[in-house]
Amino acid sequence: MKVLCVAEKPSISKAVATHLSGGSFQTHNTRSQYIKNYAFTFDFGQPWGQCDVTMTAVVGHLTQTLFADGYKNWESPPPVSLFGAPTITTVHDDKKAIAKNIADQARYARLLVIWTDCDLEGEYIGHEIVEAAKFGNRDITVKRATFSNIERAHVLNAARRLGNLDAKLVNAVAARIELDLRVGWAFTRFITNSLRPLGGPVESLMISYGSCQFPTLGFVVDRYFKVRNFTPEPFWSIKVMHKKDGKQANFSWARNRVFDRMSAVILYERCLDSNKAKVTKVQEKATRKFKPLPLTTVELQKAATRLLRMTGQQALNLAEGLYNKGFVSYPRTETDRFDKGMDLKKLVEKQTPDQRWGPHAQGLVQGGFRQPREGRHDDKAHPPIHPITYASPSVLSPDEARIYEYIVRRFLACCSEDAKGMATDIELQYGEEIFTAHGVVVLERNYLEVFIYDKWEDSAELPNLRVGEQFEPTEALLTEGKTSPPNYLTEADLLALMDANGIGTDATMAEHIQKIQDREYVQTTERSGQAANDDDDDDDPHDAPVARGTRGRGRARVARGGRGGRTSGQAAGGGRRGIKVFVPTRLGVALILGFDRMNFETSLGKPFLRKQMETKMKAICAGQTTKDVVLRESVAQYRQVFLQSQEKLNVLKAACREFVFAG
Amino acid sequence: MDVPSQIKSALQASSFPPPSQNLLSSLSPSIPLPSLLATAKSRILSSDLTSSPLINPSLPTLPAGIDSPAAKEVVLGRDTHVQVVDIENLSVSRWEQVEELEAIERGERTRGREVIQVTGEENENVGTQSQPATQAQPTQAGKNAIHRLTLQDRAGNKVYAIELRRIDKIGIGKTMMGEKILLKRGTVVARGTVLLTADKCVFLGGKIDAWQRTWVEGRLARLKAEVGQDRPTQ
Known part of the structure; x- marks a missing residue:
């Protein structure tokens, strides 16, 4: 029996062919320069048995969906007609040879096995392959291999446990493609046509709209105005310091700070008048710094932008390359928990040859291994990103090596013990006010040994104070400070915002960020000094007293951060210079404010519409709704917004005049 | 005991200001006592202390000069x-x-990094007291928060009061304009500011609707004006 196997890209095709054939296959050229057909025999087990296999590949999507011929002109019929215009799905011109190869090979095969990546996009590409194969053989049987990395045993296992393509996932992607096409082009043509007459810098621009691009731009504009409009305010605090036996304890005020001088002075005066402070609590307790969670795509991108000075896009491309070479698992995943059945110890063992982290891996193998923490996300398709085999630096490019290092160190950290320490908390009552001092001694570094991106250090040793002890503090000061503005968004901030608000998928977020730069809606600039990771940092015991206590909001920052739950173990990137941040261009500001000021229920610059759409995609996947229903609802919704936008076009134009043309 | 006397002593037992004759005589004796008492309380709580005909004019006021920052500490001699x-x-x-x-x-709220759209209908279901969107509950104050109230006595004298210890009943969105508080004998006033502690004050509740509305509507403008004052000249 003859079987045709088709992968999503040539590297996977070759890797799978190598494993299934045991290394002996014949290679045939095709009419596409990128694609080779590999011929070999393989026993798929029941019911297929020993088969003659041809393994080939596509290069991503085979088809594109476009508007029919009568809708190519930007002016007529008017852009609004695109919401209802007929669309056609055809094979890309430059993919025709690939499609033909599949049809030709299908002619001789009884079974087609899809080896595309196991995610939404992969499912849809699988569907495109099926369509192409049916041109050659209408009756071909279709199966799908489920795999998340190209390690030998995993691939062999997948080949012997074939499943089916999921039509629901295919339909979800089809719905998104159609909606993006209609909405994207309708608004792009409308905005471009409408603003062109203003002349000047917008005369020759194509002003594209995308339902992910605009909310992404919206975040950048929103933060930009938060920074610009920020008004500093003075605040007051009380700091108490006490020296004993040559050691010093710095106490911070439980109230942290007060935005009124008189009130602070009154409370301060009452402290001083009481003369003596009294120790009300001394607590020594074991403490730990949690090891990081297993790695997801978004976290990888955030870490790469923060620690490795790459863009999210670069990081994803590099990880993809590592996956294609078989070094790491599939890098597009939302899962932050390992399946209990996975033999993680074996994967750890593979890292023992490395000079840098080999000894740590060795220690884990010899009894130090701990099961990773479990996050709350599971995409049910892929495990967290982890190394599959060992790659020595000599086989990787310098950038690949840095991403690989991060993935391996993160994985080894996940399989290590938390760092352990002893924390001392001293509480003081001085007048009616409460003050606290905190000290920590790190006892066991554990995961920190290998995860060099996290920092946890001993604090200065506290003097020995007993409960009930009274003393006159060495120093008690009324201090004054001033709130500081939030920072412009870093790429990591932007990714986190997109993630939290359902803008794009983990795999496409970086593309949207790139797109709004290409369109010159935003630009990057270097921010000096400031630590890049303030949003995610855990409580830092060494923070200055006035900045402690109320996370996130503590520094009068309006960042939507710091309260979004614990994303423990975020690498500390503190103190490095030249963090890249995003600021909008004049055009970017004009577009977002233009739509915001139209005062619809949901501005296109806000994430709500897109989020609803993503929710509907998920509902299609879950079988709770259908592609047709979603398309009908969403097209109607966006058409409504479109009509309103046309009515209020003057608002957008005015915003352009105000920002793009203003001196 | 006759009905007015019973009402009077019941109000006193609940730390309420003493009722005026006017209030007592307006209560119809044919209604059961618990209802009468509830009526009397709610009328007192929603009235303006400074001009209310419902309250006995003998109600004590704050001592003169209580708001003077020159006095380090003054202790209230009476409730x-x-x-x-x-x-x-x-x-x-x-x-x-x-x-x-x-x-x-x-119409937005944030939950962590997530921006949430708040529509009118949703808010009615979720919100505590079907408030319009502009009155949606702000973030709750933390356990070490400090609020400053401006209090007014029977004579219209105003004085600041701050929380010396956090009192959960106090908060933006919780404390209503016109709400009545009893400051007990022994309450400390430092540099013209009353220091509030749970053991020295009794929260009687109540609100004056018109004041509350004005306060809510004007809050944003007031905050902005105050920020403006602090803005350093550039």
Whole structure:
């Protein structure tokens, strides 16, 4: 029996062919320069048995969906007609040879096995392959291999446990493609046509709209105005310091700070008048710094932008390359928990040859291994990103090596013990006010040994104070400070915002960020000094007293951060210079404010519409709704917004005049 | 005991200001006592202390010069009833409060990094007392928060009061304008500011609707004006 196997890209095709054939296959050229057909025999087990296999590949999507011929002109019929215009799905011109190869090979095969990546996009590409194969053989049987990395045993296992393509996932992607096409082009043509007459810098621009691009731009504009409009305010605090036996304890005020001088002075005066402070609590307790969670795509991108000075896009491309070479698992995943059945110890063992982290891996193998923490996300398709085999630096490019290092160190950290320490908390009552001092001694570094991106250090040793002890503090000061503005968004901030608000998928977020730069809606600039990771940092015991206590909001920052739950173990990137941040261009500001000021229920610059759409995609996947229903609802919704936008076009134009043309 | 006397002593037992003759005589004796008492309480709580005909004019006022910053510490010699005319959260910068109010006005709220759209209907179901969107509950104050109230006595004298210890009943959105508080004998006033502690004050509740409305509607503008004052000249 003859079987045709088709992968999503040539590297996977070759890797799978190598494993299934045991290394002996014949290679045939095709009419596409990128694609080779590999011929070999393989026993798929029941019911297929020993088969003659041809393994080939596509290069991503085979088809594109476009508007029919009568809708190519930007002016007529008017852009609004695109919401209802007929669309056609055809094979890309430059993919025709690939499609033909599949049809030709299908002619001789009884079974087609899809080896595309196991995610939404992969499912849809699988569907495109099926369509192409049916041109050659209408009756071909279709199966799908489920795999998340190209390690030998995993691939062999997948080949012997074939499943089916999921039509629901295919339909979800089809719905998104159609909606993006209609909405994207309708608004792009409308905005471009409408603003062109203003002349000047917008005369020759194509002003594209995308339902992910605009909310992404919206975040950048929103933060930009938060920074610009920020008004500093003075605040007051009380700091108490006490020296004993040559050691010093710095106490911070439980109230942290007060935005009124008189009130602070009154409370301060009452402290001083009481003369003596009294120790009300001394607590020594074991403490730990949690090891990081297993790695997801978004976290990888955030870490790469923060620690490795790459863009999210670069990081994803590099990880993809590592996956294609078989070094790491599939890098597009939302899962932050390992399946209990996975033999993680074996994967750890593979890292023992490395000079840098080999000894740590060795220690884990010899009894130090701990099961990773479990996050709350599971995409049910892929495990967290982890190394599959060992790659020595000599086989990787310098950038690949840095991403690989991060993935391996993160994985080894996940399989290590938390760092352990002893924390001392001293509480003081001085007048009616409460003050606290905190000290920590790190006892066991554990995961920190290998995860060099996290920092946890001993604090200065506290003097020995007993409960009930009274003393006159060495120093008690009324201090004054001033709130500081939030920072412009870093790429990591932007990714986190997109993630939290359902803008794009983990795999496409970086593309949207790139797109709004290409369109010159935003630009990057270097921010000096400031630590890049303030949003995610855990409580830092060494923070200055006035900045402690109320996370996130503590520094009068309006960042939507710091309260979004614990994303423990975020690498500390503190103190490095030249963090890249995003600021909008004049055009970017004009577009977002233009739509915001139209005062619809949901501005296109806000994430709500897109989020609803993503929710509907998920509902299609879950079988709770259908592609047709979603398309009908969403097209109607966006058409409504479109009509309103046309009515209020003057608002957008005015915003352009105000920002793009203003001196 | 006759009905007016019973009402009078019941009010006293609940730390209420003593009723005026006017109030007592307006209560119809044919209604059961518990209902009468509830009526009397609610009328007192929603009236303006400074002009209410429902309260006995003998009600004590704050000592003269109580708001003087020159006096380091004064202790109230007798129980004094006051009403709230303003509240501020001194633990959060005014600008942060401005931004939060503006987001609520736009129909947005944030949950961590997530921006949530708040529509009118949703809010009625979720909100505690079917408030319009502009009154949606702001973030709850933390356990070490410090609020400053502006209190007013029977004679219209105003004085600041701050939380010496956090009192959960006090908060933006919780404390209502016109709410009545009894400051007990022994309450400390430092540098012209009353120091509030749970053992020295009794929260009687109540609100004056018109004051509350004006306060809510004017809050954003007030905060903005206050921030403006602090703005350093550039």
